[in-house]
Amino acid sequence: MNEVRTRLARGLVRGTVAAMAMTGVRQVTTGLGLVEQTPPDAIIKQRAPGLLVRMPRLAFLVAKRQTALVELAHWFYGAGGGAAFTMLPDSVRRRSVSAGIGYGLLTTLVFELGIVPILGLDKFKKIRPIEQLMFTADHLLYGLIMAEGEKRALPEQRRRWLR
């Protein structure tokens, strides 16, 4: 039980750090004009008015602190993804590169096939191929950071035994 808790805590921290790394990448891709609007940004800007305008105090807070809240929401999502990764079998987690790429692609697919249609984000703006490529790339970075960290966290013996 304790081990599970430790793994979850580790996943939450590492997931947050990996999401922070994605933020850094997105600063660059947005700054270079490769990406116009990041997915968390799009969620807030395109869905927020309908959800929030009828709750004025919340709308005021979100509108005023939008940049910080967008990032915090993304880190929170990243932390959740990180915790989920630590629950994967050891045999998967020890494969740092393939597990990282696989998990990065999985999180991209969850967003594209789950969150985008549910929130109707595809109605608002078509995502350009270069943007799609950049989003996939930063999710791969997320997956790789998670996987490499988890591999290092495995006890040496188990790592060797699993090799």
Add this chain to the structure above:
Amino acid sequence: MPIQNAVSIRDVMSTDLLTVRQEETIPEAARRMSERNVGAAIVEPETRGLRPGIIAERDVLNCVASGRGPEYLHVADLFTPEAMTIPPDTSLEQAAKVMTSDGFRHLVVFAGDKTMGIVSIRDILGHWSREGQLPGLGIQIREAMTTEVFAVGLEDTLREAARKMGERGIGAAMVEPAKKGRPPEMLSAREVLHSIAAGQDPDTERVADHLAPRRTFSAPDWSLSQAAEAMGKGGFQHIVVVDMNGIAGILSMRDLIRSLVRS
């Protein structure tokens, strides 16, 4: 453009008309408008068959702004004779264009020599919103909002506030909140109308006691169509646009309709 021309004004106009007489005093007319919570009333012409007149809450605001005592004035002193009229088969888009180009919030629907109804910006926006026909999905609020925001003080009298608003030709002003960091408050022509309707003296009434009961907020880069939907369904006349530096602008129904018609 998603706006459907098949829908005409006949389908969205209000037929339950509030009609006031020219000899009614302004507080009497204001009371009736306030009770019905409408921003304009029809003024029947003296000669049958002529186009009707209209009196709006902005006329009452301008009356207070001018320094005159509303209790000594009558509808005949303030109303607009021969209001702007449209036939009932006018498309919503056409009516919206007339409203935005000529600066009206209400149009009287008139056919033959009969007043059929009245249509407001809110009716049109509400219909587009309900039917999911709002254009401008890709437009941001910043592209439609007014950036020159005017504020009145909490301790100003209603007369002072109305005068300042009247000088600038605006129907709503921001009010600094009593405590720093709190959302800003708002005073609109509707609150002035309610006060006059209650027989209060605009020279002694303070803005602090007449703040708009409902207002809401958005960021400049939120979607215009979502804001329109919120206005149409939530019944807000204005949305205060804020960013991390404070108030960035204000989006009125008129700003919104102008932008939607253009898109």
